[in-house]
Amino acid sequence: MGIKSFLASRRNQKKSSEDIPVKVSDYMTRKLITFRSDEKIEKVIDALIKYRISGAPVVNDKNELIGIISEGDCIKHISESRYYNMPADNKTVESHMIKNVDTIDGDMNIFDAANKFLESKHRRFPIVENGKLVGQISQKDILKAALKMKGQTWK
Structure with missing residues (x-):
């Protein structure tokens, strides 16, 4: 005699929240410390130290x-x-910032974002929507997402 299943038909099962891919926007930081291009480098250094950001x-x-x-x-x-024996207090952010910035889409799957981190060697990616900065995802945010999921349905 065959084994009978006491479970209902599985044809019309609804997807659980575990089946939905996790998006970058679920884990990105929205309250950011930002700088203006005309600010002095010393102010940036103070903020990086004060807020413990890189x-x-x-x-x-x-x-x-x-x-x-960045810190770098x-x-x-x-x-x-120091090398050129020049005063350090007259330089602005604009003269040292990276202008060609890689960004990530907030709708990107968190694991695709993790792969992008590995390929690019960046520590953070800004998220831009309609031309405006809306957030940032860091490597630490990816780690937090992985810990929260604890290996359940890696999709």
């Missing part, structure tokens, strides 16, 4: 992304100032 987006008055500045950019500034 970099931040640079925006204009319309909150449009125009660059990104600030260290480069310090090194150049």
Whole structure:
């Protein structure tokens, strides 16, 4: 005699929340520390230390992304100032920020974003919608997403 199943038909089962891919927008940081291109590098260094961050987006008055500045950019500034024996207090963000910034779509799957981190060696990606900066995803955010999911349905 065959084994009978006491479960109902599986044809019309609804997808559970575990079956829905996790989006970057679910884990991105929305409250960002940003800088303006005319701010002094020393202010950026103070903020990076104070808020324990490794970099931040640079925006204009319309909150449009125009660059990104990192600890590495600030260290480069310090090194150049020392090497050329130049004062370090007269440089602005604009002279040291990266202007060609890679971004990620907020609708991207979190695991595709993780792969993009691996390919690019970036530590963070800004998210832009309709030309405006709306958030940022970091490698740490990807790790938080993975911990929260704890290996359940890696889709």
